[in-house]
Amino acid sequence: DAGVIQSPRHEVTEMGQEVTLRCKPISGHNSLFWYRQTMMRGLELLIYFNNNVPIDDSGMPEDRFSAKMPNASFSTLKIQPSEPRDSAVYFCASSPRATGVETQYFGPGTRLLVL
Amino acid sequence: QKEVEQDPGPLSVPEGAIVSLNCTYSNSAFQYFMWYRQYSRKGPELLMYTYSSGNKEDGRFTAQVDKSSKYISLFIRDSQPSDSATYLCAIHQAGTALIFGKGTTLSVSS
Numbered sequence: 001d002a003g004v005i006q007s008p009r010h011e012v013t014e015m016g017q018e019v020t021l022r023c024k025p026i027s028g029h030n031s032l033f034w035y036r037q038t039m040m041r042g043l044e045l046l047i048y049f050n051n052n053v054p055i056d057d058s059g060m061p062e063d064r065f066s067a068k069m070p071n072a073s074f075s076t077l078k079i080q081p082s083e084p085r086d087s088a089v090y091f092c093a094s095s096p097r098a099t100g101v102e103t104q105y106f107g108p109g110t111r112l113l114v115l
Numbered sequence: 116q117k118e119v120e121q122d123p124g125p126l127s128v129p130e131g132a133i134v135s136l137n138c139t140y141s142n143s144a145f146q147y148f149m150w151y152r153q154y155s156r157k158g159p160e161l162l163m164y165t166y167s168s169g170n171k172e173d174g175r176f177t178a179q180v181d182k183s184s185k186y187i188s189l190f191i192r193d194s195q196p197s198d199s200a201t202y203l204c205a206i207h208q209a210g211t212a213l214i215f216g217k218g219t220t221l222s223v224s225s
Contacts, residue, residue, distance in 0.1 A: 004158075033212070042217030043159070043203065056212060091158050101147045101166065102207050106158030 002026075004107035006092050012113045018080040021110045024073055025094030033104060034067055034077050035091040043091070049075065050097060082114045118142060121204055121216030130225045134191040138204035138216045141185065148180045149205040150189045153218065159203055162189075194223045 005024040013019055025032050033048040047057040049069045057067070064083070069075040079086055089111050093104040121138045128134055136150075147166055151159035165171045168182045177190040187206075191198055203218040 043215040045212055045215075048212055093158070101149075101164055102211075102213055103161055103164070104213060106160065108158050109156075 004092055004094050004105055006090075006107035006110050008110060009108060010111045010113075012115065013082055014115050015083055016081040017114075018078065019082045019086075019112060019114075021077040021090050021092075021112070023075045023077070023092030023107060025075070025092070026105055027073070029094035029096050029105070030072070031095040031097040032069060032075050033093040033095070034075070035093065035106075037089045037091060037109070046077070082112075084114045087112055087114050118214050119204060119206055119216045122219055123217055125220040125222060127222045127224065128194055130194060130196060130223055132194050132223070134189075134194050134198070134221060134223075136189040136191075136202050136204075136219050136221070138187045138206075139185055140187070140206050143182065143185065144208050145206040146209060147207050148178070148187045149207075149213070150176075150178055151203045151205055151215070153201045153203060155200075162202075191221075194221075196223050196225045199223050 007022045031050050034046040035043050037043045046059045047067045048055055052069045065079055067077045089109045091106050091109045093106045095104045119140050149164040150162040152162045153159040163173050163178050165178045165180050168180050171178045175192045179188040199222050201218040201220045204216040205213040207213045
């Protein structure tokens with residue numbers, strides 16, 4: 001199993017540019033999560049999908065952030081326009097969402113630096 | 116009050132020491148208590164989880180939950196340099212998303 005795949009692994013961009021982060025979940029997992037991690041705020045849940053449908057996007061910081069999951073094997077997180085305060089590590093995670101305990105499998109993350 | 120509180124450390128111990136990592140939480144409805152380990156520049160990975168109160172042991176690792184005090188702990192026996200990582204607690208109720216602590220950074224020196 002390849003695990004959760006994220007691309008790009010690193011992204012450096014200038015303020016105002018559009019940034020698109022990509023995620024391929026583990027095959028067969030029906031839940032997908034986007035997180036942002038910073039030293040100050042720790043790991044924050046931005047949005048999660050269940051069976052490709054957004055369930056909770058209350059963690060999305062503002063309208064500049066959007067996420068899509070057009071099918072079970074692909075999701076994107078877009079920031080437009082990007083700002084320096086968006087600099088962070090963005091993780092995608094997937095889960096088989098069985099009843100009971102929630103076990104999430106994280107990708108390697110995308111390190112985003114907005115100049 | 117935040118739903119999960121975790122001391123960020125850093126915590127530095129010599130090889131072979133017993134390590135205690137802790138979190139407190141505010142909502143007594145939480146049922147599942149988990150520990151994730153995150154190596155530098157990697158994603159978190161699930162280390163172990165417990166349901167409700169009690170202890171769970173896996174090799175050198177023991178997870179403990181005290182629901183009356185809303186306190187969860189992870190003990191590492193005979194710590195090794197390879198245990199150097201950030202440890203994040205996470206909690207949830209059935210059907211809800213995980214809530215993570217900020218993580219405690221552990222360094223084990225040889």
